[in-house]
Amino acid sequence: MNVVQLEHLSKTYLKSGTPAVADLSLYIPEGAVFGLLGPNGAGKSTTIMILCGLMRPDQGRVTVLDIDVIAHPHEVRKRIGVAPQEIALFNTLTARENLIYFGRMYGLKGPVLKSRIDHFLTTFGLTEKANKQVHTFSGGMKRRLNLIAALLHEPQLVILDEPTAGVDVQSRNMILGFLETLKATGTSIIYSSHVLEEAERICSHIGVVDEGKLLVTGTQAAVRGQHPDCANLEALFLKLTGKTIRD
Amino acid sequence: MLIRDPGGLVLIFMMPLALVVVMALVQDAPFRDYQELKIDVLLVDMDRDSLGNKIRKSFEAAGQVHLVEESDSVVARQKVHSGEYKAAIILNPEVSSTLRRKTRQLIARVFTKFGMDADNSDSLQIPTIQLKVLVDPAIKVNYRQNLTSGIEKIIANVQTSWLLDELQEQLSEGKENTEKIEFDLSQIAAVDQRYAAEKKSVGLMTNSVQHNVPAWTMFAMFFILYPLAGNFINEREGGSMLRLRLIAGSQFAVITGKFLFYFVVCLLQFLMLIAVGVYIMPLLGLDRLVLGDSPMLILLTACCVAMAATGYGTLIAVYFKTAQQALSFGSVSVVILSAIGGVWIPIYVMPEILQTISRFSPMSWGLESFNDLFLRQAHFGSILPNILRLLGFALVTLAASVLIHNSRTVS
Numbered sequence: 001m002n003v004v005q006l007e008h009l010s011k012t013y014l015k016s017g018t019p020a021v022a023d024l025s026l027y028i029p030e031g032a033v034f035g036l037l038g039p040n041g042a043g044k045s046t047t048i049m050i051l052c053g054l055m056r057p058d059q060g061r062v063t064v065l066d067i068d069v070i071a072h073p074h075e076v077r078k079r080i081g082v083a084p085q086e087i088a089l090f091n092t093l094t095a096r097e098n099l100i101y102f103g104r105m106y107g108l109k110g111p112v113l114k115s116r117i118d119h120f121l122t123t124f125g126l127t128e129k130a131n132k133q134v135h136t137f138s139g140g141m142k143r144r145l146n147l148i149a150a151l152l153h154e155p156q157l158v159i160l161d162e163p164t165a166g167v168d169v170q171s172r173n174m175i176l177g178f179l180e181t182l183k184a185t186g187t188s189i190i191y192s193s194h195v196l197e198e199a200e201r202i203c204s205h206i207g208v209v210d211e212g213k214l215l216v217t218g219t220q221a222a223v224r225g226q227h228p229d230c231a232n233l234e235a236l237f238l239k240l241t242g243k244t245i246r247d
Numbered sequence: 248m249l250i251r252d253p254g255g256l257v258l259i260f261m262m263p264l265a266l267v268v269v270m271a272l273v274q275d276a277p278f279r280d281y282q283e284l285k286i287d288v289l290l291v292d293m294d295r296d297s298l299g300n301k302i303r304k305s306f307e308a309a310g311q312v313h314l315v316e317e318s319d320s321v322v323a324r325q326k327v328h329s330g331e332y333k334a335a336i337i338l339n340p341e342v343s344s345t346l347r348r349k350t351r352q353l354i355a356r357v358f359t360k361f362g363m364d365a366d367n368s369d370s371l372q373i374p375t376i377q378l379k380v381l382v383d384p385a386i387k388v389n390y391r392q393n394l395t396s397g398i399e400k401i402i403a404n405v406q407t408s409w410l411l412d413e414l415q416e417q418l419s420e421g422k423e424n425t426e427k428i429e430f431d432l433s434q435i436a437a438v439d440q441r442y443a444a445e446k447k448s449v450g451l452m453t454n455s456v457q458h459n460v461p462a463w464t465m466f467a468m469f470f471i472l473y474p475l476a477g478n479f480i481n482e483r484e485g486g487s488m489l490r491l492r493l494i495a496g497s498q499f500a501v502i503t504g505k506f507l508f509y510f511v512v513c514l515l516q517f518l519m520l521i522a523v524g525v526y527i528m529p530l531l532g533l534d535r536l537v538l539g540d541s542p543m544l545i546l547l548t549a550c551c552v553a554m555a556a557t558g559y560g561t562l563i564a565v566y567f568k569t570a571q572q573a574l575s576f577g578s579v580s581v582v583i584l585s586a587i588g589g590v591w592i593p594i595y596v597m598p599e600i601l602q603t604i605s606r607f608s609p610m611s612w613g614l615e616s617f618n619d620l621f622l623r624q625a626h627f628g629s630i631l632p633n634i635l636r637l638l639g640f641a642l643v644t645l646a647a648s649v650l651i652h653n654s655r656t657v658s
Contacts, residue, residue, distance in 0.1 A: 052493055054492060054493070077493060077494060082493045084486065084489055084490070084493070086486040086489065087485075087486050088485075088486035088487055088488075088489045088490035088493075089485075089486065089487055089490070090248065090482070090485075090487045091485060092248045092251045092252065093248060102490060102494065105491065105494045106494060133251070149490060
C-alpha cells in the first residue's frame with residue numbers, strides 16, 4: 001500500500017508565473033522513510049503544502065493514506081503530523097502548555113494527553129525545561145519541541161521539513177536517533193532536508209526533485225545502484241541537479 | 248499568554264483607565280462652563296440707585312455670575328480687554344431715574360388716552376435707555392448671550408415692577424389710606440423645566456463623567472484591535488498559526504476562539520471603567536457616574552459593543568498581512584470612528600454632513616444606547632435598533648474574518 005500517491009501534480013504561482021511543480025507523479029510506500037530532496041526552489045515545500053491540504057494544485061490527484069486531500073483535507077490532517085521548517089510554537093507559553101494546547105486541538109485530553117507529553121518530553125530530553133517559556137529555549141530545544149508537537153497524536157504519516165535546521169550536533173543526533181526508532185515502529189515518514197548525510201543515514205527511499213519535476217525516485221539502494229560512479233548521496237545529488245547556485 | 252504580557256495588560260487595562268480619568272478631568276471645566284461655572288463680571292455702578300441693586304440681587308439669586316464692583320469705567324474696560332474679567336456692566340449716572348421717568352411717561356400717556364387725570368408735567372422725549380456691556384473677545388458666545396439676556400430680563404422685571412408701582416400711585420392719587428400692594432412677579436408665570444425621560448426623571452444633566460466614561464470606554468473597547476491584531480499577526484509570523492492550520496478542524500474554531508477571548512477582555516474593560524466612573528471619579532472631585540436603573544440592559548449593550556469591537560479587531564487582524572499595516576490602519580480608523588461617533592464631541596454640534604456620517608459609526612450606536620440608558624431611562628424597545636446595528640456589525644465583521652482566514656488557509 002502507498003501512503004502517498006501524487007499523480008500528474010502541477011502548481012503554478014500567479015506571481016511568479018513559472019511552475020513550482022510540473023506534472024509530478026510520486027508514490028511513497030507504507031513504512032518508508034522517504035527523503036524528498038532537491039535544491040532551493042525545486043518544489044519540495046509546495047509539494048508538502050499540497051500534501052497537507054494547505055494548497056490546492058492546479059492539476060493532478062493527491063491521495064494520502066487513501067484519502068483524497070483536495071476533497072477531504074481535514075481527514076488527512078487528522079492522520080498526519082507535520083513539523084514545519086519554521087518553529088511553529090507559542091513563545092510565551094511553556095513547553096508543556098504548548099503541548100497541552102496542541103494536543104487538545106488534536107482531540108487528546110486527560111491522562112492520555114499527559115502521558116504522551118511526559119513520554120515525549122523525556123524522549124527528547126526536555127523534562128527539566130517543561131515549565132519554561134519557549135522564548136527562553138535554545139534553537140535545538142525549540143526544534144525538538146516543534147517535532148514533539150507533530151507527534152503527539154501518533155500520526156500514521158509524519159512530514160518533517162528540515163527538522164534539524166540550526167541545531168547542534170547533540171540535538172541532531174537525538175532527533176535522528178528518534179526517527180530511526182520511529183522508522184522501526186513502521187510509521188511512514190517524509191523527510192525533506194538539505195543535509196544529505198542525514199538522508200543517507202535514515203531514508204529507505206528517496207526522491208530528487210528539481211524545477212518542479214521528479215528526477216529520480218525509488219529505494220535509496222536502487223537509486224544509488226543506478227549511479228555506481230557516485231560515492232555518496234551528495235555526489236549523486238550534484239550529478240542530478242548540477243552545481244549551479246539556485247538562490 | 249496575556250497574563251505573561253505586562254505590556255499587553257497595561258495597554259488593555261491601565262491605558263484606558265488613564266485615558267478615561269484624564270479626559271473626564273480635562274473636560275470637566277468645559278462641561279461646567281455650560282452648567283455651573285461662576286464667572287466674575289465687573290459692575291461699574293455710576294447710577295447708585297435702584298437698578299444697580301436689582302442687578303446685584305438678581306445675579307446673586309441666579310448664582311451664575313459673581314459681580315465685582317469697579318468704580319472706574321475706563322479701568323473696567325482695560326480689565327476686560329486684558330482678559331482679567333470676562334465682562335463688565337456699565338450703569339451710567341441717572342439710568343434708574345431715567346427709567347423711572349420713562350415709566351411714568353408711559354402711564355401718563357395711557358391715562359390721558361382713556362380720559363383719566365394724569366401727571367403730564369414731564370413731556371420731554373426720553374431716548375431709549377441703554378446699558379453698556381463690555382465683553383472679552385475671547386468669551387464664549389453662550390456666555391455673552393446669557394449675560395445679555397439676563398440683564399434684559401432684569402430691566403424688564405424692573406420696568407414692569409415700576410409700571411405697577413406708578414399705576415398704583417396714579418390711581419390712588421387723592422385717596423386717603425391707600426396701602427400699596429407689593430407684587431411678586433415671579434409668581435405670575437414660571438418655566439417648569441423637566442427632563443424628557445421615558446420613566447421617572449433622574450434629574451441629571453450630562454456632565455464630564457457622564458459623557459466621557461461611556462464614550463472613552465467604547466474607544467478603549469474598540470482599541471482591543473491593537474492587542475488582538477498584534478497577537479494574531481505575531482502568531483502568523485511566529486509560525487504557531489501555521490501549526491493551527493495544520494491541525495484538523497475548521498479555522499472557524501480558531502477565529503471564534505480568539506473572538507470570544509477578546510470579547511471577554513472587552514467586557515472586563517467595560518466593567519472596570521464603569522467602576523472607575525462610579526467609585527474613583529468622585530474621589531477625584533468629579534461627579535459620580537449615574538447608571539440609571541436598567542443594569543441588564545446596560546450589560547446587554549456592553550456585550551453588543553464588545554462584540555462589535557472584537558469583530559472589527561478580528562477583521563483588521565485577519566485582513567492585513569503585517570503588524571505595521573494592521574496597527575496603523577486600525578488605530579487611525581478607531582480614532583476616525585470615535586470622532587464621527589460622538590466620543591470627542593457630541594454629535595449634535597457637528598456639521599450636518601458629519602451628523603449623517605456618524606450614523607454609520609458603531610461607536611455612535613453604542614454611545615447613543617448608553618446615553619439612553621443612563622440619562623433617559625430608556626426601555627428595551629428604545630435601544631433595540633442600536634443593539635441590532637451593533638450585532639449586525641459584529642456578525643458581518645466576524646463572518647468576513649472567517650471567510651478571509653479560510654481563503655488564506657488553503658491557497
